Amino acid sequence: EPEVTQTPSHQVTQMGQEVILRCVPISNHLYFYWYRQILGQKVEFLVSFYNNEISEKSEIFDDQFSVERPDGSNFTLKIRSTKLEDSAMYFCASSSGIDEQYFGPGTRLTVT
Amino acid sequence: DQQVKQNSPSLSVQEGRISILNCDYTNSMFDYFLWYKKYPAEGPTFLISISSIKDKNEDGRFTVFLNKSAKHLSLHIVPSQPGDSAVYFCAASGGGNKLVFGAGTILRVKS
Numbered sequence: 001e002p003e004v005t006q007t008p009s010h011q012v013t014q015m016g017q018e019v020i021l022r023c024v025p026i027s028n029h030l031y032f033y034w035y036r037q038i039l040g041q042k043v044e045f046l047v048s049f050y051n052n053e054i055s056e057k058s059e060i061f062d063d064q065f066s067v068e069r070p071d072g073s074n075f076t077l078k079i080r081s082t083k084l085e086d087s088a089m090y091f092c093a094s095s096s097g098i099d100e101q102y103f104g105p106g107t108r109l110t111v112t
Numbered sequence: 113d114q115q116v117k118q119n120s121p122s123l124s125v126q127e128g129r130i131s132i133l134n135c136d137y138t139n140s141m142f143d144y145f146l147w148y149k150k151y152p153a154e155g156p157t158f159l160i161s162i163s164s165i166k167d168k169n170e171d172g173r174f175t176v177f178l179n180k181s182a183k184h185l186s187l188h189i190v191p192s193q194p195g196d197s198a199v200y201f202c203a204a205s206g207g208g209n210k211l212v213f214g215a216g217t218i219l220r221v222k223s
Contacts, residue, residue, distance in 0.1 A: 004155070031209055043156065043201065043213040056210050091155050098209055100146060103155035 002026045004104035006092050012110045013082055021077045021107045023092030032075045033093040033101060034067065036060070043091070049075065082111045115139045116204050118214035127223045131189040135202030135214055138183065142204040146211070147176060147187045150199045159200075160187070192221045 005024045013019050025032050034046040047057040049067055066078045075094075079086055087110050093101040117136045125131045133147075143164040148156035162169040162176045162185065169176050175188045189196055202214040 006155075033209065033211075035211075042215050043203075043211075045210045045212070048209045050209075056208055058210070093155075095209070098205070099144070100158045100161055101209075101211060102158060103148075105153075105155045 004092055004094055004102055006090075006104035006107050008107060009105065010108045010110070012112065015084060015111055016081050019079050019082055019109065021079075021090050021092075021109070023075045023077075023104055024073050025075055025092065025094030026096075026102055027073070029094035029096050029102075031055075031095045031097070031101075032067075032069070033095075034077045035091045035093060035103075036088040037091070037106075038085075038088040046077070046090075079109075082109075084111050087111045115142075116202055116212050116214040118200075118202055118217050120217050121215070122218040122220065124220045124222060125192045127194055127221055128191045131187075131192045131196065131219055131221065133187040133189075133200050133202075133217050133219065135185050135187075136183055137185075137204050139204070139206060139212075140183075141206035142212075143207075144205045145176070145178060145185050146203045146205075147174075148201045148203060148213075149196075150201060150216070156201055189219075192219075194221050194223045197221045 007022045032049045037043045047061045048055045064080045089106040091106045092104045095101045146161040147159040150156045160174045178185045199216045201216045203211040
């Protein structure tokens with residue numbers, strides 16, 4: 001069964017450093033997303049991406065964040081200068097249309 | 113942001129009995145609702161969904177009911193099994209792809 005994969009599973013970085021989280025969505029899906037879950041809080045939407053551009057983003061997704069689909073299979077989330085409050089689980093998801101979204105296992109980002 | 117609410121933080125059910133998980137929403141623009149199951153250290157796993165044009169959708173042991181007038185949906189699991197023990201999230205979308213999640217309900221199925 002096709003699945004969304006994410007690397008790395010855990011990333012530790014120092015405050016102010018750049019991080020790139022990587023995702024491989026399900027191959028025939030056209031819509032891609034990033035969500036995050038801070039420990040003890042809800043899963044929150046960050047950004048959606050379709051046809052090589054951002055289709056929607058949340059207030060959280062400020063200028064420090066960017067997304068890219070560098071090739072036909074990868075989808076990345078970059079945080080330019082990490083802050084302590086960026087520590088969270090980051091989930092990538094994909095969907096074939098405006099319907100069920102399938103999530104990856106997540107990347108735990110720890111900013112020290 | 114309390115657009116999607118799951119008011120029960122946890123639920124404990126005996127194996128073989130019915131589990132009923134509830135979810136309320138406030139945004140009338142929501143037109144698609146989903147339930148996800150999540151184990152620790154894993155991503156949410158899609159379970160079942162329902163469009164606002166329906167009031168019930170069934171898939172095996174899982175049934176979702178939607179009451180639009182009450183802005184309420186519920187997930188029924190019959191019969192409950194120990195492997196169903198997980199966190200269950202209700203999510204909603206409307207006019208786009210963004211999912212808004214509830215806080216989750218921890219389901220424990222006792223054998």
